[in-house]
Amino acid sequence: MRVVTCGDTARARxxxxxxxxxxxxxxxxxxPARSDxxxxxxxxxxxxxxxxxxxxxxxAAVLVRLLRRERLALAVGVLPAADSAAAGAWxxxxxxxxxxxxxxTGTARPAPLVRDDHGGVVAGRHEVGAFHGAVxxxxxxVAEGDAAGLVVTPDPEAGxxxxxxxxxxxxxxxxxxxxxRVGRAVQLGCRPGVTVVRDxxxxxxxxxxxxxxxxxxxxxxxxx
Numbered sequence: 001m002r003v004v005t006c007g008d009t010a011r012a013r014x015x016x017x018x019x020x021x022x023x024x025x026x027x028x029x030x031x032p033a034r035s036d037x038x039x040x041x042x043x044x045x046x047x048x049x050x051x052x053x054x055x056x057x058x059x060a061a062v063l064v065r066l067l068r069r070e071r072l073a074l075a076v077g078v079l080p081a082a083d084s085a086a087a088g089a090w091x092x093x094x095x096x097x098x099x100x101x102x103x104x105t106g107t108a109r110p111a112p113l114v115r116d117d118h119g120g121v122v123a124g125r126h127e128v129g130a131f132h133g134a135v136x137x138x139x140x141x142v143a144e145g146d147a148a149g150l151v152v153t154p155d156p157e158a159g160x161x162x163x164x165x166x167x168x169x170x171x172x173x174x175x176x177x178x179x180x181r182v183g184r185a186v187q188l189g190c191r192p193g194v195t196v197v198r199d200x201x202x203x204x205x206x207x208x209x210x211x212x213x214x215x216x217x218x219x220x221x222x223x224x
Contacts, residue, residue: 001077001104002044004028004062006054014053014079017096023104031057031201037065046073049222051103053079056086056199060123063113063219067121072113077103077222085124085199089154090223103222110218112159114152116198117211122160123199126152126212133190133208135164137181148176150188152212158182159214185213 003023005011007030018025028036044050052062059078066072079099080087090111093099114122128150135142135150143164155161160183166176193206 001049001051002026002040003051003053003079003103004032004040006030006032006052006058006061009081010054010058010079013081014096014100017100018053021100021104023100025053028054028058030054032061032065034065034068037062038069041065041069041071041074044071044074049075049077049103049108051077051079051222055081056084056124057201059086060121060199063121063123064119066219067113067115067215072217072219075108075220075222077106077108079103085153087124089124090156090221092223102224106222106224108220108222111156111221111223112154113215113217113219114154114160114212115215116196117213118203118207120198122152122154122212124153125199127197128188128194128210130167131188131190131194133188135162136187137162138183138185140181140183142179142181142186152186155182159184160186160212162186162212185211187211 003025005025006028052059082094087094130148132146134144146167148165148167151163153161163180165178188210193208195206196203
């Protein structure tokens with residue numbers, strides 16, 4: 001098992017538990033890049049287990065490198081942040097003791113890998129704020145017109161889930177209707193452009209189109 005702690009927050013959260021369990025860890029930046037991850041992957045045999053301690057953006061960065069290096073068959077354990085959307089999506093514990101025990105001894109099982117069309121993956125949650133446009137999941141129209149926001153998450157069975165919240169009603173007194181759909185792909189088209197927040201990190205520029213889809217190959221996640 002090879003453990004990487006991504007960023008000072010992850011080291012502060014997981015360092016004591018790893019030390020108590022006598023588990024060594026490699027320190028990486030909060031947003032690990034190719035030069036940080038690839039040398040570790042080169043040193044790991046196919047039957048190894050890589051454990052990522054960090055927030056959802058750190059996990060997404062590692063998954064991108066596994067995808068690019070064609071190492072998705074490598075088992076991955078997760079020591080998540082307390083507010084991790086990925087932990088919620090996959091049913092992972094956030095309690096330090098339980099999370100470390102699962103990462104060390106749990107079984108790695110296939111999990112859908114959700115990609116976007118800008119070179120990223122969805123570890124836990126991608127979202128946009130208010131927009132005017134249309135949202136499709138596979139061939140089904142989920143929403144059209146004004147919306148208060150959109151959230152895309154992995155779905156353990158179908159691949160990808162999308163939730164669209166409509167505009168507030170009755171002069172803002174009532175929340176908008178919520179529509180959810182699961183499938184293999186989600187498309188958003190809107191005007192004007194919107195900023196996509198990818199696992200807690202806002203994208204550099206607004207977009208008028210974005211797609212998310214299930215990759216042809218799963219990744220191996222250590223999960224309950």
